[in-house]
Amino acid sequence: MLSHQDNATETVRLLRQQAALARFGSYAFREPVLLKILNEAARTCAEGLDVPFCKICRYRPAENDLLIEAGYGWRDGVIGHVVSAADHSTPQGRAFITEQPVILHDLQDQRECGDVVLPAFYAQHGIISTIDVIIKGLSGEPYGVLEIDSAVQHDYDQHDVAFLTGFANILAEAVATSQRVQALRVAFARAEALVVEKDMLAEELKHRVRNNLQLISGMLDSHLRAVAGPAQKVSVMAMIRRVMTLAEVYEQLLGTGLGRSIDLGEYINAVCKNLPTLQNSFSKDILLSCRTVTLPVDLDTVTAIGMIVAETVSNSYEHAFPNGSGLIDIELRRAGAQPGAVLTISDDGPGFTEVAGSKRHGIGLVRRLMQQLDGSTSLDVTAGTRWTFRFPTPSAPETPAEDGG
Structure with missing residues (x-):
């Protein structure tokens, strides 16, 4: 049974974690750059659970693996380079496949770890304990896995798992929002490029149509000066007038960007x-x-x-x-x-x-x-x-x- 002091300490820890969740949620939905969101998530998670390391692994369907996309506390050469198999042979893979938290209190305990295969950087950083949770929103495919790591053995409790799971859920929605925003930006950029191209083509067509109609009008004008009879002049003037009205149609049409x-x-x-x-x-x-x-x-x-x-x-x-x-x-x-x-x-x-x-x-x-x-x-x-x-x-x-x- 926890003492009064232990209860107070636990309460402070939980309040700090809740505050960290709230701050990150506010940050994530303001920040447009996804990589910054991921790195801030790794830092906040590590500090919220008082561990030195945290990493975010992105699932790559083509390779069927999990790439360390962002992290906190790792040496050079880990983030953006190390991958783990997205299967039962790795802690990250197990969490990804089962969509359930995977907790390893002691990586040196063969009975707990079983057939888990760990990349070399775990030993290089002295990692002893890990928790992995899936990053998956309410809809769509999961993004990957959020993992915290410690060089000191931890006895993680349900509050730690709940904090990490809640954090992963917020992160999943932030990732989905960022991806939607990025998709919209790409779509807008393509639309703007198409509009520019359309305007260029319309302007080119406008010049060609105008030049051709002016050429026809000039030819008719020269013919008007050459003909002698009044009836012929009236006929040529009628043709010039009709060419002019057509020219004005195209001026108006092309001026609206080839609208309907x-x-x-x-x-x-x-x-x-x-x-x-x-x-x-x-x-x-x-x-x-x-x-x-x-x-x-x-x-x-x-x-x-x-x-x-x-x-x-x-x-x-x-x-x-x-x-x-x-x-x-x-x-x-x-x-x-x-x-x-x-x-x-x-x-x-x-x-x-x-x-x-x-x-x-x-x-x-x-x-x-x-x-x-x-x-x-x-x-x-x-x-x-x-x-x-x-x-x-x-x-x-x-x-x-x-x-x-």
Whole structure:
């Protein structure tokens, strides 16, 4: 039976061990470097059990052995070099295979040790007593084994085993957390590398597309200066205009990093900025107003709407203002409660009468493009000319901000 003084000493020892567990737990989940966690665990265990040596062995599946990964108190040449078989021939191997604590009070007692094979460094350090416990978390494969060693024979009790087992459990979770963090870092690094590579490829593609479209536009511009007839000039201008709208599609697409959707409102604003420069033969007194909302759409939709805007606006430039001045107004809005969008293009000219089935002024192209989108087209010429295009769009969160043009 323990004396009062012995009880007090035991209580102090247990409190010190519990405090060591708490301190290590706090440290382990703050420290990102796994090797530092392992070495701190070895030091804390050795001091908590008042022994000079502690080591942490990592299991290596390919070799089926246990490598001393970290430790405390050992001479050079032990940590990172010495391995033990992960089988019943070693104390570490027994603890690893059985997942039960292995206690050897006296390594010199053949009856206790049986057929245990010890590496030479045990004798070199004068090791007499050891305890091995497995390092295994609540899930996943075990990491390895935690062992304390002493050159003095110890009669380890249940409190010592409980302390070491509790420490190994905390260490297992700390190791698992560190491994997850490291895996995430590797994944993030790979993702960042892929993003950089994607951006480089997108930028290269952007330059190539832009250069090719500029080349085509330059060729058409040279052809425009060479042709003589008005009808031919109108035809070439239409081709230049369509190349420009395609060029702007790719500018918007590549600017978003080859995303699946493009902001139709932003795209229409960009097209509106470029359209007046293609109307050199017409009056500069024609104003172009553009009001849009943010509206993500797919590539087919943005391409078709871009063509519709270019054709309809150019038609107004060419035919709506016999006096050389006026206003062209473009508005893109959501269709209200119903999914979809509404695009209106109007001018304050005298209006015109559309001949049924006519493809003049690109009207036939506009109607075909709207049919491709499963949309509808209506024309009002009571006060100028007002085109209304209704078309479906992918559902997207409502964005209140609008862009002015």
